[in-house]
Amino acid sequence: AQKVTQAQTEISVVEKEDVTLDCVYETRDTTYYLFWYKQPPSGELVFLIRRNSFDEQNEISGRYSWNFQKSTSSFNFTITASQVVDSAVYFCALSEPTTDSWGKLQFGAGTQVVVTP
Amino acid sequence: DAGVIQSPRHEVTEMGQEVTLRCKPISGHDYLFWYRQTMMRGLELLIYFNNNVPIDDSGMPEDRFSAKMPNASFSTLKIQPSEPRDSAVYFCASTLNPVGPDEQYFGPGTRLTVT
Numbered sequence: 001a002q003k004v005t006q007a008q009t010e011i012s013v014v015e016k017e018d019v020t021l022d023c024v025y026e027t028r029d030t031t032y033y034l035f036w037y038k039q040p041p042s043g044e045l046v047f048l049i050r051r052n053s054f055d056e057q058n059e060i061s062g063r064y065s066w067n068f069q070k071s072t073s074s075f076n077f078t079i080t081a082s083q084v085v086d087s088a089v090y091f092c093a094l095s096e097p098t099t100d101s102w103g104k105l106q107f108g109a110g111t112q113v114v115v116t117p
Numbered sequence: 118d119a120g121v122i123q124s125p126r127h128e129v130t131e132m133g134q135e136v137t138l139r140c141k142p143i144s145g146h147d148y149l150f151w152y153r154q155t156m157m158r159g160l161e162l163l164i165y166f167n168n169n170v171p172i173d174d175s176g177m178p179e180d181r182f183s184a185k186m187p188n189a190s191f192s193t194l195k196i197q198p199s200e201p202r203d204s205a206v207y208f209c210a211s212t213l214n215p216v217g218p219d220e221q222y223f224g225p226g227t228r229l230t231v232t
Contacts, residue, residue, distance in 0.1 A: 035220070045208065045223040091160065104173060105150075105221060107160040 003027065004094050004108035012114045013082050021077045021111045023092030029053075033095040034075045035105065036066070040088040048090075051075065082115045089113070119143075121224035123209050129230045135197040138227045141190055142211030150221060151184055151194050152208040160208075166192065199231045 005024045013019045025034065036048040049059065051068050059066045063080045079086050089110045098104065122141040130136050142149045150165040164174040169186045177184070181200070186192040196203055206228050210221040 037223075043206065044225050045210075047220040047222070050220055098173070104162055104165070106162075109159050 002108075003096075003106045004092050006092055006108035006111050008111045009109070010112040010114065012116065015083060015115055015117050016081050019079050019082050019086075019113060019115075021079075021090050021092075021113070023075045023077065023108060025073050025075065025092070025094045027073075027094060027096055029096050031097060034068070035093040035095070036075075036077050037091045037093065037107075038088045039091065039110070045091070048077075079113070082113075084115050084117055087113055087115045121209055121211055121222050123207075123224035123227050125227060126225060127228045127230075129232065130199055131232055132200055133198045134231075135195065136199045136203075136229060136231075138194040138207050138209075138229070140192045140194070140209030140224060142192070142209070143222055144190065146211035146213050146222070148212045148221075149186060149192050150208075150210040150212075151192070152210065152223075153205045154208065154226070155205045163194070196229075199229075201231045204229055204231050 003026050007022055011019055032053045034051045038046045038048055049066055056068050056070060065078045067076045075092060077090065089112050091110045092108045093105045095105055121143055124139045128136060147168050148165060151163040152160055153163055154160045161176055163176045164184045165172055166186045169189060181198060182196055184192065184194045194207060206226045208226045209224045212219045212221045
């Protein structure tokens with residue numbers, strides 16, 4: 001079963017518009033971690049944020065902000081005043097504890113963001 | 118730090134040939150991961166190592182795939198024999214991960230095309 005759902009396949013916006021990417025996750029663990037990664041057209045995966053399940057404070061980093069709501073199992077990501085350089089595929093990921101370690105990252109399908117001038 | 122290094126960056130091979138992908142993790146990182154990315158299946162974890170020991174290989178698609186980590190600074194992913202459905206981008210990632218999951222640092226990927 002899919003543990004991380006990113007229902008939006010592609011979002012197209014005009015520069016300076018805000019864009020919100022949805023991420024819904026599923027887990028039975030009380031302790032877990034959530035991540036967002038960016039994959040620009042060049043192909044590499046770039047880490048954006050890590051959030052643990054005990055920290056529900058929203059976070060802002062420049063034009064990026066994240067809204068973590070355990071009640072709805074969501075970890076949404078907003079880009080404010082989008083720029084062309086924000087065009088990329090954005091992945092949400094979940095890490096649950098295992099008997100061995102925290103190693104496995106389970107990725108959502110990704111949301112393609114296209115920002116046009 | 119040079120980051121995670123993968124080679125080759127691109128590989129084109131014919132069906133039936135052996136393919137070896139290589140990865141050098143960031144120095145000091147205890148965990149190494151191999152991922153595969155395709156349009157159909159997205160990003161999927163194939164296998165990961167902790168201190169050179171394979172921990173979870175449940176994502177390895179079949180016996181044609183094998184991975185090794187002979188030392189802390191080198192890992193290989195081998196496909197023998199290769200098939201067209203193996204065409205994908207293969208990423209290697211590493212992390213320190215002392216307690217909870219740290220961020221994983223990804224390499225640039227190897228784009229494999231099997232004809």
